[in-house]
Amino acid sequence: EADIYQTPRYLVIGTGKKITLECSQTMGHDKMYWYQQDPGMELHLIHYSYGVNSTEKGDLSSESTVSRIRTEHFPLTLESARPSHTSQYLCASSPKNLNEQFFGPGTRLTVL
């Protein structure tokens, strides 16, 4: 069982609100990722990080931002949420020299 945590698990908010989705892992993994996924659909990589102070945009353009100040923590922020941001957000991590990714349980975001 991978030790990667996401909070909150479910979030319903109004348009225009600023939100931060939390992701933490206790495995000491260097690499971390954020994916956006509509339920049961394909995974879209939106951000990734290969270590502290390293962040890159993924394949899918996203209005969200991320930070990596500590190895274990990789929060994702939406400055002004919109209904188009309604989706599931999955966080994952992997060790430095391997590509096996361990996924968190996800945050289901609904923007009204």
Place this chain on the structure above:
Amino acid sequence: QQQVKQSPQSLIVQKGGISIINCAYENTAFDYFPWYQQFPGKGPALLIAIRPDVSEKKEGRFTISFNKSAKQFSLHIMDSQPGDSATYFCAASIQGGSEKLVFGKGTKLTVNP
């Protein structure tokens, strides 16, 4: 340009049957091919993975078949059970370093009792 093409999009199998999901890749540098299983409301979890130096890998009822010349790999689920009902994703990458996993679009498997 999608580098990993997965089919079918959905699959319905009777209990006890064999489920087969196929993936094709384009980048011949890929050397790591995992399959992930995702249940509703959960994150994907690694099911089984293969390297191109073997043509088949089996773990319990799950088998990966790999055809390097055809650039294809497939997941076979023997004696499929209702508990196997989930979405399955194939993926590919170049092992190690900074390469990311490239995922297929997923296959929703339903195993009827």
